[in-house]
Amino acid sequence: MPSENPLKILIVDDEPLARARLRELLGDIAVQLPSAVVGEAVNGLAALDFLRENPVDVVLADIRMPGMDGIELAGHLGALAKPPAIIFTTAYDNYAVQAFDLNAVDYLLKPVRAQRLLTALHKVAAAPPLNPELLGSIGQAVRGSGRTHLSCQERGRLLLVPVAEVLYFKADLKYVTARTIEREYLLDEALTHLENEYAERFIRLHRAVLVARSALAGFEKAAGDDAEAYGWALLRGVPEKLPVSRRQWAPAKALVKSA
Template identity: 65%
Template sequence: MNSVPTLSVMIVDDEAPARTRLRDLLADVAAEVPNAVVAEAANGLLAVEATGGCSVDVALVDIRMPKMDGIELARHLTRLEHPPAIIFVTAYDSYAVQAFELNAIDYLVKPVRAQRLVDALQKVRQNRTVAPQVLSQIQQGARTHLSCHERGRLLLIPLPEILYFKADLKYVTARTASREYLLDESLTHLEEEFSARFIRLHRSALVARDAIAGFEKNATEDAETQWQALLRGVPDRLPVSRRQWPLVKSYAKQLSSGV
């Protein structure tokens, strides 16, 4: 008889007693659903770090957490080369529960019951994936971080550190004061999600509003761009298209007036 593979589990919850309860429940049901807890984390940021050192089959993820909530964490985890199945854990978030039921996403309601946990873990073997676009629709508000793959690791980039996004063919570059990151993101989607923080300068560039130091006339003979944006902390200059200049000009006036 073939033995049932053991599921490697990561528990993510900001409350230590909740993590302990889940760990104890997993031990209680191990005879029925073989499993091993390979990582624990108190928030989404620590959970992403934990995935760099182990392989995870399923993540039990609390929804309401500081620094990074469970929905955003799940969006980053789906970018892993071998993403874990996600089972959300919630105490009272009726909106999330309704959205999960609508999209057939598995969830557990606190206090978690052993049989319900067994049912959820057994379903993991049938369907491991959650569509990233579904998670983006469920998440309330913009992400706090973006993520990218680099040398086999998933890196998180805090939004406040990003000065601008620049599109080049199929990739988008995120520029911080110290370096660049390659993202598998759409510039259009980034503009929609982060419209409060970034402003469109050009068909291929979005810039953080608070990163703009000023504007100056473009010294080159370019029919499409007449102005360029000067940035704080980096020598880069970003072209402003003639099409976007009327919209950007009002922001330029605010800068010059100190508003």
Template identity: 60%
Template structure:
């Protein structure tokens, strides 16, 4: 005699920028509910809205489109994986070119539109199976640079737009990300951030990366400890000066000349 699994029904979030596509998934989920009970707890039309939706509720699985404004589905999946209780991710897209990236992100499945009910059911059954197994380790792959970084603060997941970050500063086990308004603590390594955002940020010091667009010049200062001259970076909109190490200064000279020209 079979019994219903105790972890049913599945709670679902649908994230797609097209309303008809979201409606189609809702209808399919309703069609397969007799075989696999489910509840749609949240909907969103982009990755940023999706993360806001899961702050106040826990979902078991996210059905995620890939091409969306503000934050695409691939980046959304990376942020979802940082949640205390990350949902399983199933990509639902009209494009099959992202399949490799999807599975590198440990997505449970990858569905190409138009999705059929039996195919969606099979994907959700995989979610049920994966929930009873040990989670797979995160993949170590080279992905496109993120547009946002996530920060855990007082039980909330906050998003910081990379374009608004003035500098990163390493401090013990955390990295501080400074915007013009405030500072955020990230559980990231400075080395990884430099590798991912090397085109946008430049290393000034072993513990500091600064946004290239935020640097408006360099000036000399006297270090009172040894009376030697040290260079500092001048930033736009922030009175704070950032130290430039002796080791980095030769590499920054050409950049300084570009700023002054």
């Protein structure tokens, strides 16, 4: 690789010593493979904030990090205009096979060695796309829960939606709307996938609606001639009512009574 075109690298790790170690190693191999560390981040959220304005060629990301881990970060990278390649770093060798299942460029076991880093970076040009079907399941295995954020494109920009702030998901044609107190977001997600990923946080009210358990305030029966719903769910913090199917009416009401 010519020296005038060094690899632009973002280092993502919550441990300052680990970031410093990677910087040092990149300096050690600079003759064989020129690179420039253009930024550092302490977790996936900070990394995505940086990447919105600063495209890079490679992300060196730890797998276990607070706030947003490396696996979830990898899932959001595909929504960027120019997705960078990702190389995972980890102290846990049991993630190695999973990293390759995802089609990550490579994984580096800590403490990272210069030659292994060089080998991994040489693979960047031929890196295949990440495997999105495995990202969710492997991420849940890493953190024991679903993604902390969902991503969407709005006017050419990547937006992150904190799952903890979502009141409900509503399917409409090929998109799903996520509603928070402040606003709505259009997601390219499947409602059934969201239902499986967040089974402990959301329940189904209707074939097209999932609602956060904590958002339910009460219910009212629909008018006899209302073809859209058997009943309506009332929510905390927003005026909208959500349709409840006959099948979900009793389970949903029982949930509110037991809260």
